[in-house]
Amino acid sequence: MVDKKKYVPEMTQKEIDEIRSSIKSASKRIMADYIERMKKTSNNRPEAMSYFDDIADLFGQRERELQAAKQDGTKIVGYFCNFAPIELIMAADAIPVRVNSGWYDTAKIGDRVVPVEVCPMVRSTIGAKMIGLSPYLELSDALISVLTCDGMTKESEILSDFKPVFTMPIPRVKDSAHSLRFWNDEIKIAKDYIERLTKNKITRKKLKRSIELIHKATRTFRRLQELRKGPPVIMGRDAMLVNQTFMWDDTKRWIEKTEALCNELDKRVQDKIYACPPDTPRVMVTGTPMIWPDNWKLPSIVEEASPQGVIVADELCSSDRLLNDPVGIDEWSMDDMFHGISERYLMSSTCPCFTSNDGNEDRINWLLNKVKEWKVDGVIYYVVRGCMLYAMEYPRLKKVLDNLNLPIYYLDTEYTREDVGQMKTRVEAFLEMLTARVDL
Amino acid sequence: MALEILGSLLEVTVIAGLMIAGLLAVVIWIRNKTVRITYLRTVVQITSLVAIFASLPLLALWPSLVIAIVVFITIFFGRFFCGWICPFGLYMDIITFVRKAMKISYRNLPKRLNEALHKLRYAIVAIILLLPFFLGSPFDLENWRSFFLFEYQYKPLMIVFLGPLEPLVIPWSGVIGYGGYSLSYPYVRGITEYFPQYAITISIFLFVFLTIISSFFVRRSWCRFCPTGVSIAAIDRFKRSRWIPLLHLHKTEEKCTKCGICDRVCPLQVTEIYEQKGGELTTSMCMLCMRCVEMCPEQGCLKVNVAGKSIVESRNWLEPSRNE
Numbered sequence: 001m002v003d004k005k006k007y008v009p010e011m012t013q014k015e016i017d018e019i020r021s022s023i024k025s026a027s028k029r030i031m032a033d034y035i036e037r038m039k040k041t042s043n044n045r046p047e048a049m050s051y052f053d054d055i056a057d058l059f060g061q062r063e064r065e066l067q068a069a070k071q072d073g074t075k076i077v078g079y080f081c082n083f084a085p086i087e088l089i090m091a092a093d094a095i096p097v098r099v100n101s102g103w104y105d106t107a108k109i110g111d112r113v114v115p116v117e118v119c120p121m122v123r124s125t126i127g128a129k130m131i132g133l134s135p136y137l138e139l140s141d142a143l144i145s146v147l148t149c150d151g152m153t154k155e156s157e158i159l160s161d162f163k164p165v166f167t168m169p170i171p172r173v174k175d176s177a178h179s180l181r182f183w184n185d186e187i188k189i190a191k192d193y194i195e196r197l198t199k200n201k202i203t204r205k206k207l208k209r210s211i212e213l214i215h216k217a218t219r220t221f222r223r224l225q226e227l228r229k230g231p232p233v234i235m236g237r238d239a240m241l242v243n244q245t246f247m248w249d250d251t252k253r254w255i256e257k258t259e260a261l262c263n264e265l266d267k268r269v270q271d272k273i274y275a276c277p278p279d280t281p282r283v284m285v286t287g288t289p290m291i292w293p294d295n296w297k298l299p300s301i302v303e304e305a306s307p308q309g310v311i312v313a314d315e316l317c318s319s320d321r322l323l324n325d326p327v328g329i330d331e332w333s334m335d336d337m338f339h340g341i342s343e344r345y346l347m348s349s350t351c352p353c354f355t356s357n358d359g360n361e362d363r364i365n366w367l368l369n370k371v372k373e374w375k376v377d378g379v380i381y382y383v384v385r386g387c388m389l390y391a392m393e394y395p396r397l398k399k400v401l402d403n404l405n406l407p408i409y410y411l412d413t414e415y416t417r418e419d420v421g422q423m424k425t426r427v428e429a430f431l432e433m434l435t436a437r438v439d440l
Numbered sequence: 441m442a443l444e445i446l447g448s449l450l451e452v453t454v455i456a457g458l459m460i461a462g463l464l465a466v467v468i469w470i471r472n473k474t475v476r477i478t479y480l481r482t483v484v485q486i487t488s489l490v491a492i493f494a495s496l497p498l499l500a501l502w503p504s505l506v507i508a509i510v511v512f513i514t515i516f517f518g519r520f521f522c523g524w525i526c527p528f529g530l531y532m533d534i535i536t537f538v539r540k541a542m543k544i545s546y547r548n549l550p551k552r553l554n555e556a557l558h559k560l561r562y563a564i565v566a567i568i569l570l571l572p573f574f575l576g577s578p579f580d581l582e583n584w585r586s587f588f589l590f591e592y593q594y595k596p597l598m599i600v601f602l603g604p605l606e607p608l609v610i611p612w613s614g615v616i617g618y619g620g621y622s623l624s625y626p627y628v629r630g631i632t633e634y635f636p637q638y639a640i641t642i643s644i645f646l647f648v649f650l651t652i653i654s655s656f657f658v659r660r661s662w663c664r665f666c667p668t669g670v671s672i673a674a675i676d677r678f679k680r681s682r683w684i685p686l687l688h689l690h691k692t693e694e695k696c697t698k699c700g701i702c703d704r705v706c707p708l709q710v711t712e713i714y715e716q717k718g719g720e721l722t723t724s725m726c727m728l729c730m731r732c733v734e735m736c737p738e739q740g741c742l743k744v745n746v747a748g749k750s751i752v753e754s755r756n757w758l759e760p761s762r763n764e
Contacts, residue, residue: 174698177551204543219758326737326758328701329474335545339704348699361717362698369694 005161020131023105031293042235042275048261055245063135075198078140081148082317083345088191090210092198097136098247101125102291107415119386120415122151142197148353166193175356184342204334211327220258221323228312229374231278233268236311237299243319244292281434283309287382287390289318301427309431313374352389378434379408473757477734485530517687523729528604528626532655547657554709557665564667603627659707688745693718695741702732
């Protein structure tokens with residue numbers, strides 16, 4: 001091999017193929033297994049979920065669609081964090097796909113490049129790229145990486161061994177006019193980059209259309225989250241899967257199918273058909289993003305445990321935070337649309353990578369609002385080892401929730417299946433305690 | 441005779457225009473939720489313009505009464521008057537509509553300049569309140585009486601306070617007359633009366649030109665230092681008197697995601713709504729146009745309270761509401 005890679009060690013093609021095929025077959029089995037278990041847990045799962053079960057197969061329908069689109073000349077842009085402006089990507093007739101990796105096994109391959117102390121999601125993404133496992137990561141023509149945490153910052157550098165990576169530095173303090181100005185410039189530079197990549201010009205009309213499309217998606221998304229406020233008509237895992245499929249699914253189709261699901265759930269609210277007994281402890285999950293397929297361990301444990309819990313809300317950038325905030329447009333001029341987009345991504349984000357003098361109050365408020373509106377009984381604070389930002393924020397949140405007399409449980413884990421049994425014991429003890437409180 | 445026909449024709453066109461505007465508002469009321477209040481506000485503004493037009497003789501006869509009404513409204517409803525009634529505001533909003541249609545984006549004033557302009561209003565009002573001390577004896581009751589009734593030497597003050605209320609067409613004493621009606625523009629009559637003869641045309645032209653151009657690029661540019669809306673500003677300025685106005689903006693801090701939309705859409709560039717940590721928002725700059733309430737995407741985060749009861753609430757404007 002001639003090309004010099006700065007970071008990644010050389011692997012022979014044979015080795016790559018071997019590892020990939022073994023992980024891929026294992027992963028297929030695991031995805032099927034998870035979906036099977038989701039079906040089993042919920043005694044009457046909504047019928048509209050079957051579409052999401054299919055699209056959740058990473059090596060299935062959607063991969064073929066993207067391949068076909070790519071052959072037609074459509075560019076595919078992968079992105080890592082929720083800050084990448086998908087409206088701009090769509091306005092340039094490209095397809096945005098979020099490519100964070102949730103495979104446990106590839107994290108071990110990533111260990112060859114970065115030390116184990118690094119966030120496993122980053123390691124797993126690097127590993128997935130090294131063996132070419134993730135179909136979306138492979139298909140994307142360029143990657144947009146927003147430099148949120150340290151892991152993401154260096155990950156983009158390592159991945160530039162493989163693909164063109166466009167990095168967007170993000171200011172760490174939101175509450176100042178110059179941060180917003182900086183980020184607005186950054187979004188404009190991103191627009192130029194996307195235009196150069198796709199060779200399509202982002203016009204006012206196209207941008208307006210894509211913003212309106214995402215508005216529709218946000219509306220549907222919010223509708224689904226509103227439905228989770230009442231008695232549990234849908235298991236948390238199902239809703240989380242629906243949220244998560246947005247990251248790679250075709251947006252129009254996703255809106256359609258999710259609307260269908262919401263209609264079905266609306267009916268269930270009226271007919272009082274619940275997915276689990278209404279007095280099941282309502283759990284909120286917050287912390288490190290949980291990415292399908294492998295990192296589905298915690299939601300599965302919570303909803304399969306005895307006593308059972310139901311996840312009614314979460315505060316993960318892989319689920320409830322994906323589409324919560326709309327782009328607010330005052331006037332449909334190009335300038336104002338850019339301002340709207342930059343505000344939507346920077347200002348309303350509650351990523352812990354931000355800080356401020358008053359201690360990131362908007363994030364705490366958002367959590368408290370969720371706790372109250374979704375009538376949460378207990379919070380599970382999920383942190384993977386190496387995720388500094390979430391881990392360091394825990395004491396603050398604990399203090400706030402202690403004042404509300406709301407139990408919070410800190411759960412740290414890794415990208416591994418070995419601690420499932422032990423985690424199950426811990427989660428069950430927590431749920432037991434919640435059940436006792438609910439009975440009171 | 442011809443004049444009367446012309447007058448009644450004008451009346452009919454105004455009423456017809458009003459109805460069409462109302463209809464338009466209703467149509468948009470159903471469709472686009474992010475402009476509902478704006479259109480409702482425009483209809484209210486046009487209606488009140490007609491009302492002011494109809495009461496013009498009254499305006500001439502009882503200036504202090506009208507001022508009393510204006511002050512009364514501003515004390516109890518805040519700068520609601522500026523946002524919802526003031527004709528000059530309507531003209532500026534219409535210019536804004538034109539600009540929006542042309543897809544040209546607005547400019548923002550630098551924050552410091554905006555605040556300086558805001559403070560300039562107090563200076564203007566302070567000078568006006570000091571006038572009786574210079575233009576007459578402060579111990580002379582007659583002097584104070586004519587000050588409050590805008591008589592004799594205090595007549596120009598009427599223009600300062602009632603200037604923005606001037607409709608574009610008035611039945612007498614305008615600049616360019618035609619058939620008993622003459623064209624006018626806010627503050628213009630004041631200029632014609634109190635400027636030296638040779639400077640009238642140029643100063644009117646300059647004033648009209650500058651206000652139109654500035655409000656084309658800067659939303660509601662005149663409102664930033666207009667002395668008419670200052671009375672409530674003075675009330676809101678002091679913490680002790682903040683309970684007086686009935687109308688208040690209220691923010692629920694917990695629901696706020698700090699997305700910054702309210703900050704951006706505000707035509708007067710008021711930042712307090714974004715910066716303040718919940719509770720009643722009283723800033724002397726806010727003219728209660730409720731644009732922020734209408735654009736806030738969080739259900740119940742921003743509210744408009746009348747004596748503690750909320751009449752308008754921000755909502756998830758993506759979703760059709762339940763009572764529709």
